[in-house]
Amino acid sequence: MQGYKTHVQSGILLNANEASQNVNETVKQEIIDAISNLSLNRYPDTTCHQLHRLYAEVMNVPSSWILSGNGSDQMLGFLIQYYLQENKILYTLSPDFSMYDYYVGLNHSNIEKYETNLDGSFDVDAFISNGKDKNVDMVLFSNPNNPTGHSITLWEMKKISEAFKDIPVIFDEAYMEFGKESAVCLLKEYPNVFVCRTLSKAYGLAGIRCGFMISSQVEKLSALFIPYALSSVTQTIASVVLRHADEYKDTIATIISERERMYQEVKEFKQLTMYPSNANFLFGRSEKKDLLLAMFKEKNITIRNYEDASFRITIGTKEENEMVLDVLRRFEYANS
Structure with missing residues (x-):
């Protein structure tokens, strides 16, 4: 590990x-006002009801499809822990986000990496074929890719989701606000697909650690997620910023x-x-x-x-x- x-x-x-x-002065003042009214002696809303409602509006999905945690990497770690027990195989790209290796090691699982071209591009058919040959148990990679910035198309995402429809397929979309085509529109058709997002990048909230999992399977999984993952302060700040999403x-x-x-x-x-x-x-x-x-x-x-x-x-x-x-x-x- x-x-x-x-x-x-x-x-x-x-x-x-x-x-x-940083957030602009108007938003900062709204945050200060909102935090001043918190009951800090009480545990936070573990359902994150208000936060999920606001993010559902931004993403145009049902709020019941959203689960939030301490950064999108906590959501990725949860999915790896849930689906990959000992000796199961995570299938990803090389290079990609190194936290995948961390969570695989933490759960005593294995990792199979498909080498991309220098610009981050790769042959999707060959990627699928290799994954089938290796009998992988989960597909996970960042799109746009970190560190190369390369993205695959929606058609390619659908092809991967269809090819691996019997196992979880996770698209880590931490940078998708700067990209083009998201896998979110595949969630209704493919219950095996998960999308993870964050407020750390496009929304400038790296300091509060707030990320999301979006999937039609959230209701089934949420009961097993760690309670009180997001503090009242994090939920409040994120909610204020999401009300300004259009800005x-x-x-x-x-x-x-x-x-x-x-x-x-x-x-x-x-x-x-x-x-x-x-x-x-x-x-x-x-x-x-x-x-x-x-x-x-x-x-x-x-x-x-x-x-x-x-x-x-x-x-x-x-x-x-x-x-x-x-x-x-x-x-x-x-x-x-």
Whole structure:
């Protein structure tokens, strides 16, 4: 079993795919007012009734299909614990979110990884065939993928859901607000499908740890979920922000626009390779990564570093993004 490494918390933080800006002052004041009225001596509403109702409106699903927990990774851990007993096999991608490995190890299960191309793409038919050959017990991967930012299409999601309709298929959609096609529309047709979401990324609430599982199977599973998983404070803050969900559309659109602007500028660079993304980050590789990291460190910019030649840069504010582009331009020029 391997532990999960948390992120560096110093410098200009573009390493953890957090939102670069806090909630605005109007929302912050609503949060303060709402929290001041809480009965902190009482346990929280374990049904999260109000929170689920609000999120159901955002996602256009029945509130009975929603279960919430301490970050979407708690929902993923719960599903792995529920469906994968000893020696059962989780089927995922490589690379993907390392917390899958953590929860598989915690439950003494096994993990089978399908190697993707450098840009995160993969042959869905070959993925299905390999999973069938290995007789896997659960399919789980992030879409858009973390760390590559690659997404599969709705048609491909449906193909996977149909091929593995006798086992749970989980789409980890932590970054889908920045993507295109969600698996949520498959939930009615495929009871084996689960979608996990979070408020940490697009809604800028990484600090409160609030995530969701969406599935027609929630009513069956919810009785076994840990009680009081979300504090009254977390439920209250999340509910206030979700009442402003429409206002976040412009913020999300700006992040997508900035992502595309940055990618268009660097996609022809010779000293590094950046890949198209459907998330709030860009993923890249360079054989001279150590030099690149040193140049970022000189400017007090923290990005995500991986063990191989790859790295990941969160899309920040326009000012932060311009600082990143300046480093990338100088790196390209210095090594050309």
